[in-house]
Amino acid sequence: MTEGSDNAGAVEPVIADLRRFRMDVAYDGTEFSGWARQPGVPTVQGVLEDALGRVLGHRGAEHSVEVTCAGRTDAGVHARGQVVHFDSSVAVPFRPLQYLNHLLPDSVRARSCVEVPQEFDARFSALSRCYQYRIADSVEAQDPLRSAFVLTRLRALDIDAMNRAARPLIGEHDFAAFCRRREGATTIREVLELDWRRTEDGLAVMTVVSDAFCHNMVRAITGALVAVGEGRLPQEYPGATLASGTRSSYAAVMPAKGLCLERVDYPAGVVELVRQAQRARRMRELP
């Protein structure tokens, strides 16, 4: 038997036409080896597909429901607003979302599930992804109730310096210097928003919104900006690195712990969903 997207249909007799569903998911990534299913290790996709398979009654198949996500988060990265889609022939498949949550580990919660047009693709229809990176850079900001998703640093961060250093990264650029390159894929991305702010409870929080991110990109950018914020590298460093187009080892890629996928935005109408998916697919392939 070959693996493929029609796997579920081969196992279960088709009751009705396949319908498409969008599900919003939150997870504490601490104990997971990332999003993508891998044999023998806990992954978010793995536990989600297994639980969903049971709710939808696709028994007997090892991999019966295939779930596609908006952002394939790395090991240890969290999500509050991950979006996935999947297809199901079961008419009202998850009426009790609570039953699905009951089957999931406490670290993963399905927050909503709605039927969407077939044109909706969690990955390719997305207009943008929003990530946040949270740092407690003072003892006052340390909160044991949030320690699972906030990184502790001992040196105080200069928010203004980081925002000045971030400016050259905003806009459409080749982010090769901040990415792990992948054969046949472009590293051009459009960063729509990139800013640091100090929250009421004393955290330094970076918000970054981009049409898409290459592998490691957020954590590499964060590392460069934190090096500036701690006074270890000059303010010009991130912009100069971007322009150079080659990875530099002066600033480290930041740990996964502080990173969280907060939100994914999609167009409203079906026509726009299709257009955006075509645009995204084209953009990810090198000309």
Added chain:
Amino acid sequence: MTEGSDNAGAVEPVIADLRRFRMDVAYDGTEFSGWARQPGVPTVQGVLEDALGRVLGHRGAEHSVEVTCAGRTDAGVHARGQVVHFDSSVAVPFRPLQYLNHLLPDSVRARSCVEVPQEFDARFSALSRCYQYRIADSVEAQDPLRSAFVLTRLRALDIDAMNRAARPLIGEHDFAAFCRRREGATTIREVLELDWRRTEDGLAVMTVVSDAFCHNMVRAITGALVAVGEGRLPQEYPGATLASGTRSSYAAVMPAKGLCLERVDYPAGVVELVRQAQRARRMRELP
């Protein structure tokens, strides 16, 4: 050798006069058997006194630093704004608050430490304590990153009904119906604020401020109000129970998990600190 508050002085030669310090502490109460030190189980007071003893160099004594807190939280209850005081003869005893935090488990953080007048008493000088109780009563509100301090309930809470039911509890009353009675202690308390609100991320959050709380009081009140909010008991129930003066078994005491000591308020001046301590000591004793 007898145990007592001058224990530390007996072990360590007095370098200078005893000075008093206020320390603000946050903790994830999940793994602790409450605040108060008990042999053989992990308690917040236990780990804090042990770590503080090492920082202050009171070696060799089993219980060398005595820490007094504003609110003796139960097993599983959290704190963001616990306040403690302790006395030390060491001149600059905790310059590196980071060293103390290094010795503490990740679930306990000292957030600040300042020298205060001898008149400051974390327990008796407190004007009021503020607790919050957090409930996720919808799937949308569930967030695995906050699951350690948010209780999940399956039925949606009626915030307005809970606020109406809460009204008779505000003010100075005998809260015997919501307390575990203790010999020789009054159950009269003044509730300054008691309200529920819906947060941006969909949680139902109760804020309660009182001059002081009897044992179990917040969780018993929360239980009565949640029973109203879920439509299981009439709106008049909490007020009627208060008036009856006897505990009722219709509403359960809520689990510790959702409860957090958020803040303790103190008077600003030394005279007021002394007056407040005298007032509080008098008030806690039955006439």
